[in-house]
Amino acid sequence: MNISSSDLKQVIVFQRATDEELQLILKNSIVRMVEENGFFFFQGDSANYLYVLVRGRAKLLQASPQGQQVSLRIIHPWQMFGALGAVRQEATYPATAQALEESSALAIESGFLRALVEKNPRISFDLMTLMTTYIQEMQARYRELATERVEQRVANALIRLAGQSGLKSSKEAGIELSFSRQDVAEMTGTTLYTISRLLSEWERQGYIETGRERITILKPHDLVRIAENLEK
Amino acid sequence: MNISSSDLKQVIVFQRATDEELQLILKNSIVRMVEENGFFFFQGDSANYLYVLVRGRAKLLQASPQGQQVSLRIIHPWQMFGALGAVRQEATYPATAQALEESSALAIESGFLRALVEKNPRISFDLMTLMTTYIQEMQARYRELATERVEQRVANALIRLAGQSGLKSSKEAGIELSFSRQDVAEMTGTTLYTISRLLSEWERQGYIETGRERITILKPHDLVRIAENLEK
DNA sequence: ATAGTTATTTGCGCCAGCGCAAAGACAGAT
DNA sequence: ATCTGTCTTTGCGCTGGCGCAAATAACTAT
Numbered sequence: 127m128n129i130s131s132s133d134l135k136q137v138i139v140f141q142r143a144t145d146e147e148l149q150l151i152l153k154n155s156i157v158r159m160v161e162e163n164g165f166f167f168f169q170g171d172s173a174n175y176l177y178v179l180v181r182g183r184a185k186l187l188q189a190s191p192q193g194q195q196v197s198l199r200i201i202h203p204w205q206m207f208g209a210l211g212a213v214r215q216e217a218t219y220p221a222t223a224q225a226l227e228e229s230s231a232l233a234i235e236s237g238f239l240r241a242l243v244e245k246n247p248r249i250s251f252d253l254m255t256l257m258t259t260y261i262q263e264m265q266a267r268y269r270e271l272a273t274e275r276v277e278q279r280v281a282n283a284l285i286r287l288a289g290q291s292g293l294k295s296s297k298e299a300g301i302e303l304s305f306s307r308q309d310v311a312e313m314t315g316t317t318l319y320t321i322s323r324l325l326s327e328w329e330r331q332g333y334i335e336t337g338r339e340r341i342t343i344l345k346p347h348d349l350v351r352i353a354e355n356l357e358k
Numbered sequence: 359m360n361i362s363s364s365d366l367k368q369v370i371v372f373q374r375a376t377d378e379e380l381q382l383i384l385k386n387s388i389v390r391m392v393e394e395n396g397f398f399f400f401q402g403d404s405a406n407y408l409y410v411l412v413r414g415r416a417k418l419l420q421a422s423p424q425g426q427q428v429s430l431r432i433i434h435p436w437q438m439f440g441a442l443g444a445v446r447q448e449a450t451y452p453a454t455a456q457a458l459e460e461s462s463a464l465a466i467e468s469g470f471l472r473a474l475v476e477k478n479p480r481i482s483f484d485l486m487t488l489m490t491t492y493i494q495e496m497q498a499r500y501r502e503l504a505t506e507r508v509e510q511r512v513a514n515a516l517i518r519l520a521g522q523s524g525l526k527s528s529k530e531a532g533i534e535l536s537f538s539r540q541d542v543a544e545m546t547g548t549t550l551y552t553i554s555r556l557l558s559e560w561e562r563q564g565y566i567e568t569g570r571e572r573i574t575i576l577k578p579h580d581l582v583r584i585a586e587n588l589e590k
Numbered sequence: 591a592t593a594g595t596t597a598t599t600t601g602c603g604c605c606a607g608c609g610c611a612a613a614g615a616c617a618g619a620t
Numbered sequence: 621a622t623c624t625g626t627c628t629t630t631g632c633g634c635t636g637g638c639g640c641a642a643a644t645a646a647c648t649a650t
Binding site: 190192247250 | 420421422423424426427428430442445446452453475476479482483485486487489490492493494496497498499500501502503504505506547586587
């Protein structure tokens, strides 16, 4: 896998970096390949690298002391992950990054990134802006988890996923998502069983079509209606 | 209320600002006084100011479209709030800030802050570091809400509040917190009724003592035990 | 094909927590 | 001292969602 500096421009935080800086980033990083279900790093590992996904898909997980886990975010190509730990010196990753399918990521040395951020205020500002969007998204999801019922949370999660990763497959065929029931449960703070029952019901209603590790959204508008939950 | 530049050094993000910068900050800001239950800003307002609380206590709320609300954070003196909106140009506040008691805050013009951040990389870096702590806290609370039972979440919330705002009142008398049952419910994603029942039970057990808008922690260690929930 | 592995579905019983309603407690104002 | 508004408590019934268990379906490797 060869990565050029023009590829790196797809990373929001590097959009305003100079070509020299991009070259330097490439020089101070390595590509790591991870097979399906493999890990880029674990919660608690010392945060020596910041990653940019270049191929595949991954998820960011947080585990409770008892071992239950929630999914914080799905990572798509050219998105950064592990940046939180990388900003502060001697930090550890607050979450685990696991590949959903065979994936590759550029691993940039944390120390190098810190130096870069110090020298280039535009990169620093863009990274900060990215962080504000994370905070807002987490706040919104927190509110959702606290105030909304499972139906609405799941509808919202599917809508969000459709917007991020949805491939409009052959026309009329709907938006296809590749996630297991367990994955969706971890994203919405519920259980595998409840998701299975809910998706079955939605399939009966004709809103979606399901398969093994696959959900195809046929009627996005109906999901939006459920997410908004006008009646109580 | 007169604020000196040395007061401002208590603000984490301004610790490494120069005296000149601090003077400039004061020159570009005004003090706003808000009575109990009053608002500094509402979710959706255009984010023209970033605030630093100088006196009193406030909470940051996020409301659902149906009007239910959750508390995202309790704000104590010399903490910043409304910073998220202030970083990006033409943003709106993602949450509402309401005073828990008569409070004053320094309102700093967003545009001025943006300029300051651009000029002083240390401030920018410290602000970014502060944001990483918010993200981590929100992620941790999200996980907690998704995986833990009410008892544990409430115990955790009280422990957190005790650490932040707890006054060790007269020795042996425990740590006193001033929050209504409704406040605690909004912090933990549950209801007024459940909090009331739970606190009554804990009072019977002797862990806490309660009153109108008051919770006194007598046995912090027992709360920690509940929060950790070793048995299922 | 066949066997083994992993993902999904569904019946069933259960209970944590919700939320109404009404009573009680507390604090401030007149 | 009494009134008024707000906060808190508690009985009661209910239900959304959990989670076990067992069957079934779908994919993988031999």
